[in-house]
Amino acid sequence: MPELPEVETTRRMLEPRLLGKIVRDVVHSDDSRYRNTVAMLGKQILKLERRGKYLILRLxxxxxxxxxxxxxxxxxxxxxxxxxEVPRFERLRLVLHDSEVSYVDSRRFGFWEVLPTNQWAHIKALSEMGPEPLEAGFLLKPFQVAMAKVSKVKPALLSQKPVAGVGNIYADESLWLAKIHPEAKQLSAVAAKRLHSAIIEVMGKAVAAGGSTLSDNSYQQPDGATGYFQFEHQAYDRAGMPCSRCGAPIEKYFLAGRGTHFCPDCQKR
Ligand SMILES: [Zn+2]
Structure with missing residues (x-):
């Protein structure tokens, strides 16, 4: 699943192609998945923002x-x-007054919804989302308070509530960097501070690298290039390979249904 770095990379590449453009048509055949897109017709795209793993076009x-x-x-x-030619798995085409942009989705879980500005309360994932990790609002103190209460740290991160945009890849990478076990509970203030710094560092580097393209190749930048952060992964997708810090083989197991990678020596329970 695209996480913050992949969505932010997408946003940055789309932005110059969308800003100021008038929507001439939105072509698709699934009104339940791409809702109310008729309301976009004739509107101008003023901004392209990102919140967590969501993109938000402001019209x-x-x-x-x-x-x-x-x-x-x-x-x-x-x-x-x-x-x-039509890209593979194209589901929707945004026709602008002078160009077109294609939306692709092989597994069709993605969705679009057109709403009055900021009327997101019914989208709980958005309305209850925590602060952006790469913005000044990601304060240490509230993060330490939240981490002091967790029963298992990785699922808490994936909930998007302590911090936005961290999914499976970047949770594993951040916990490895902070030397914290994925099931650690009730983090000390010191451990939470390490994790806070690790999330900022991992997310910053991953955005700079254009995100991670995995072996399924499902994520690409909008120009068709891959991301490059997969070459910097230290834990994710490295089961059996030596930890770059201590040499112990990285282990993989399933935690709350998600493939979880960690170093058994550096990330003790
Ligand atoms: Zn290690």
Whole structure:
């Protein structure tokens, strides 16, 4: 699933192609998954924002378009002014006054919803989301308070409530960097501080690297390039390989249904 670094990379690449453009058409055949897109017609795209793993297009006339890429959603840009062919797994095409942008999603879990500005209360994942890790609002103290109460740290991070945008890959990487076991409970203030710093460091580096493209190749940048952060993974997808800190083999097991990677020597319970 695209996490913060992949969604932010997508946002940065789409932004110059979308800002100021007028929506001429939104072509798709699934009104239940891409809801109320008719309201976008004739509107101008004023901003392209990201919140956690969500993209938010701000349109004029007080409308927001919420896009969640879920497992395999992504965007593809034309190389010139028009597509020469339809990208594989295209589900929706955004027709602008001078160009087109394609939305692809092989597994079709992603969704779009057009709403009045900031009327997100019914999307609990958005309305209850914690602070952005790469913004000044990610304060240490409230994070320490939240971490002091956790029963298992990794599932708590994945809930998006202590901090936004951390999914399975970046939870494993941040916990490895902070030397904290995925099932650690009631973190000390010192451990929570290490984790806070680790999340900021991992997310910053992953955004700079354009995110992570895994072996399934489902995530690509909108221009078709891969991300590069997979080459910097220290724990995720490295089961059996030596920990770069201590040499012990990285272990993998399932925690709350998610493949979880950690160093048994550096990340003791
Ligand atoms: Zn280690």
């Amino acid at each position: 004029d006339d007080g409308l927001d378009v919420i896009v969640h890429l879920k497992m395999t959603g992504g965007f593809r840009l034309p190389t010139e002014t028009h597509f020469l």
